[in-house]
């Protein structure tokens with residue numbers, strides 16, 4: 666069965682969405698409605714664009730050789746869990762890229778989802794939990810203090826995340842200027 670991902674944006678090179686030089690997939694669609702959400706444009710389920718899983722994987726294969734990892738963010742990635750697992754299975758089987766997932770679901774909620782155990786075998790780090798405006802942190806890749814970090818392989822430790830800068834300006838080849846990171850106002 667052909668499977669597709671609803672994608673908000675694909676960023677081939679970022680240094681503020683996890684340790685090292687990382688590609689970032691922001692998936693489109695989120696119903697969790699955290700007050701103060703930093704990216705409401707990702708909420709509409711039909712926003713962005715639909716890509717076949719294989720097309721997103723081909724984009725991963727075209728990343729620059731210095732890429733060290735792939736970050737999955739949103740929107741809410743786990744509202745597209747099945748095609749996300751299909752993508753990450755290809756990434757894990759055929760690349761050495763590390764995989765970091767940002768999700769608004771709590772660790773407990775994730776483990777009640779069908780497919781959770783398959784997902785966990787495809788991640789290096791999962792950062793979980795709703796954004797809580799009252800406990801906003803916006804550093805070390807934690808949007809708010811309630812976020813929980815789960816290191817699922819030995820590839821990274823908390824110290825790696827403490828070294829990640831808060832924000833960056835990306836000048837795209839087409840001239841577009843984008844700001845990314847856990848705390849864009851820091852710029």
Ligand code: SF4
Pocket residue numbers: 695696697698699702703704705707739740741768769770795796
């Ligand atoms: S889970 Fe993320 S994208 Fe969804 S409302 Fe909360 S902060 Fe926004």
